[in-house]
Amino acid sequence: MRHYSRQSRFLLAVDCIIFGYDGQELKLLVIQRGFQPWKGEWSLIGGFVQQEETSEEAARRVLKNLTGIDMPYMEQLHTFSRTDRDSEERTVSIAYFALLDLQKYKQQLSEDFHPAWFPINHLPHLIFDHNEMVELAKEKLRYKAALHPLLFELLPAKFTIPQLQHLYESVYNAKFDKGNFNRKILSTDLLTRLPDKDKLNSKKGAFYYKVNAKTYKANFHSFMNLVPDPGKITGK
Amino acid sequence: MRHYSRQSRFLLAVDCIIFGYDGQELKLLVIQRGFQPWKGEWSLIGGFVQQEETSEEAARRVLKNLTGIDMPYMEQLHTFSRTDRDSEERTVSIAYFALLDLQKYKQQLSEDFHPAWFPINHLPHLIFDHNEMVELAKEKLRYKAALHPLLFELLPAKFTIPQLQHLYESVYNAKFDKGNFNRKILSTDLLTRLPDKDKLNSKKGAFYYKVNAKTYKANFHSFMNLVPDPGKITGK
DNA sequence: CCAAAAGTGTTTATTTTACACCCATGA
DNA sequence: TCATGGGTGTAAAATAAACACTTTTGG
Numbered sequence: 014m015r016h017y018s019r020q021s022r023f024l025l026a027v028d029c030i031i032f033g034y035d036g037q038e039l040k041l042l043v044i045q046r047g048f049q050p051w052k053g054e055w056s057l058i059g060g061f062v063q064q065e066e067t068s069e070e071a072a073r074r075v076l077k078n079l080t081g082i083d084m085p086y087m088e089q090l091h092t093f094s095r096t097d098r099d100s101e102e103r104t105v106s107i108a109y110f111a112l113l114d115l116q117k118y119k120q121q122l123s124e125d126f127h128p129a130w131f132p133i134n135h136l137p138h139l140i141f142d143h144n145e146m147v148e149l150a151k152e153k154l155r156y157k158a159a160l161h162p163l164l165f166e167l168l169p170a171k172f173t174i175p176q177l178q179h180l181y182e183s184v185y186n187a188k189f190d191k192g193n194f195n196r197k198i199l200s201t202d203l204l205t206r207l208p209d210k211d212k213l214n215s216k217k218g219a220f221y222y223k224v225n226a227k228t229y230k231a232n233f234h235s236f237m238n239l240v241p242d243p244g245k246i247t248g249k
Numbered sequence: 250m251r252h253y254s255r256q257s258r259f260l261l262a263v264d265c266i267i268f269g270y271d272g273q274e275l276k277l278l279v280i281q282r283g284f285q286p287w288k289g290e291w292s293l294i295g296g297f298v299q300q301e302e303t304s305e306e307a308a309r310r311v312l313k314n315l316t317g318i319d320m321p322y323m324e325q326l327h328t329f330s331r332t333d334r335d336s337e338e339r340t341v342s343i344a345y346f347a348l349l350d351l352q353k354y355k356q357q358l359s360e361d362f363h364p365a366w367f368p369i370n371h372l373p374h375l376i377f378d379h380n381e382m383v384e385l386a387k388e389k390l391r392y393k394a395a396l397h398p399l400l401f402e403l404l405p406a407k408f409t410i411p412q413l414q415h416l417y418e419s420v421y422n423a424k425f426d427k428g429n430f431n432r433k434i435l436s437t438d439l440l441t442r443l444p445d446k447d448k449l450n451s452k453k454g455a456f457y458y459k460v461n462a463k464t465y466k467a468n469f470h471s472f473m474n475l476v477p478d479p480g481k482i483t484g485k
Numbered sequence: 486c487c488a489a490a491a492g493t494g495t496t497t498a499t500t501t502t503a504c505a506c507c508c509a510t511g512a
Numbered sequence: 513t514c515a516t517g518g519g520t521g522t523a524a525a526a527t528a529a530a531c532a533c534t535t536t537t538g539g
Contacts, residue, residue: 016284017260017337017338020260020297020299021261021297021298021299021300022258022259022260022261023258023259023261023298024253024256024258024259025257025258025259025261025341048252061256061257062257062259062330062341063256063257064257064332064339065332066332067330067331067332068328068330068341069330089327089328091325092304092325092328092343094298094303094304094305094343095303096300096301096302096303101253102253103300105261105298105304107328107330159472173518174518174519175517175518190502190503190504191517191518191519192502192503192504192505192519192520192521193501193502193503195518195519195520196520197501210518212510212511214517214518215509215510215516215517215518216509216510216511216512216515216516216517216518217508217509217510217511217516217517217518217519218509218510218517218518219517219518219519220518220519236395238500238501241501241502409491410491410492411490411491426529426530426531427490427491427492428492428493428494428529428530428531428532429528429529429530431491431492431493432493432528433528446491448537448538450490450491451489451490451491451536451537451538452488452489452490452491452536452537452538452539453489453490453491453492453535453536453537453538454490454491454536454537455490455491455492456491456492474527474528477528477529
């Protein structure tokens with residue numbers, strides 16, 4: 014009963030929830046599945062874990078193969094193990110969560126696997142339990158971004174505070190006070206102001222900032238208060 | 250390459266990090282492993298996932314079998330997949346995290362599997378990557394307990410505020426101001442005062458409280474500020 | 486009576502919020 | 513010049529921190 018030889022063995026998959034931001038709204042990367050079953054249906058990017066790799070390596074390999082991208086930010090989300098979650102054969106899936114500057118990578122995205130970016134509030138039906146995975150990932154994104162400077166991963170190297178605020182507003186479906194948002198973000202000391210301005214969105218122009226790599230790395234894991242009224246965010 | 254039939258299949262384990270509190274300090278439940286390899290070594294409670302159950306069901310089944318206890322609080326922690334983590338055969342392990350009132354369950358704990366409670370700051374060497382799992386679980390406990398009323402799960406149904414404070418202090422290895430702690434906890438409206446007092450720890454006696462199930466359930470997931478100076482807790 | 490722990494009060498500092506106001510500039 | 517978004521100032525409110533003080537009671 015407890016001996017290795019008598020135990021069941023399982024297919025192990027990885028599935029990746031990839032969020033991107035195009036300056037307008039938060040989007041999710043999905044592909045049209047290229048093999049049976051459910052060929053042609055929308056699906057998260059995923060694949061099977063191989064014998065000689067960790068699940069994290071599998072996720073990176075699959076993402077690299079299917080998108081051509083080395084994910085700059087990725088973390089494990091949750092392992093899904095419902096016995097009927099895959100219609101073909103019982104498969105346990107380890108889900109990963111990644112963030113991308115959509116603008117930067119969209120040219121480099123290979124078209125071979127029919128990728129598509131869907132607005133996070135208008136997702137198509139996905140195969141298996143992939144919609145459930147996305148819901149959990151959205152919760153985690155909102156939870157974590159309220160406490161840690163996670164959303165910078167979705168922006169280009171140079172961005173303005175109003176752009177950052179717009180991103181936060183689209184993640185939380187809320188409007189924040191610009192004065193307070195400014196001070197709160199700048200008080201974290203995570204940003205360095207650059208000499209030039211973005212003049213596309215206003216006549217006056219907004220200064221560009223870049224992430225201060227030192228303080229970003231040092232403070233990423235400490236608690237911040239990046240979102241107004243976080244008491245009302247219902248975590249997990 | 251992408252077809253189900255050609256993929257590797259893996260042993261899937263669950264391992265459980267069980268924290269308990271005895272009124273003095275935080276402890277971890279481990280057992281002496283009863284089978285080869287590493288028979289007799291200290292190990293987390295674990296077992297293999299079977300064909301017809303989810304990983305969560307496997308964790309609950311294994312815990313029930315080995316301890317006799319239906320875990321009142323359990324959540325998935327992380328999936329560990331280093332290729333060499335099990336010396337016998339490649340095994341991927343889904344780790345779970347559980348909290349127990351140690352006093353309540355210690356009689357009921359079956360002795361068959363040689364269980365032992367170790368103080369969290371003086372753990373023995375555990376097999377495989379189990380020490381690593383415990384470290385991650387400790388981080389998560391500290392992280393989550395600073396924001397959510399998690400630690401109540403470690404206390405009996407009736408407890409005093411000084412007892413609760415002592416628990417927080419032992420989890421964070423810190424001393425908190427009793428006046429501020431009192432007000433902070435009571436302001437959450439999570440506790441209901443009972444008519445009687447605990448007179449064991451002081452002459453004056455401290456009122457017993459119980460968790461208010463309604464507000465507890467309703468507010469569990471919202472952000473609170475249960476620990477002084479949370480800005481200094483380094484999350485994850 | 487008094488030591489010791491429980492619990493309350495109070496003052497100060499810090500953070501958050503709301504919102505008024507000034508600034509720069511392209512059309 | 514003036515509408516528009518960028519950015520700063522400020523006062524009020526809420527929260528947090530430090531610490532003094534009062535209460536209770538077994539020995």
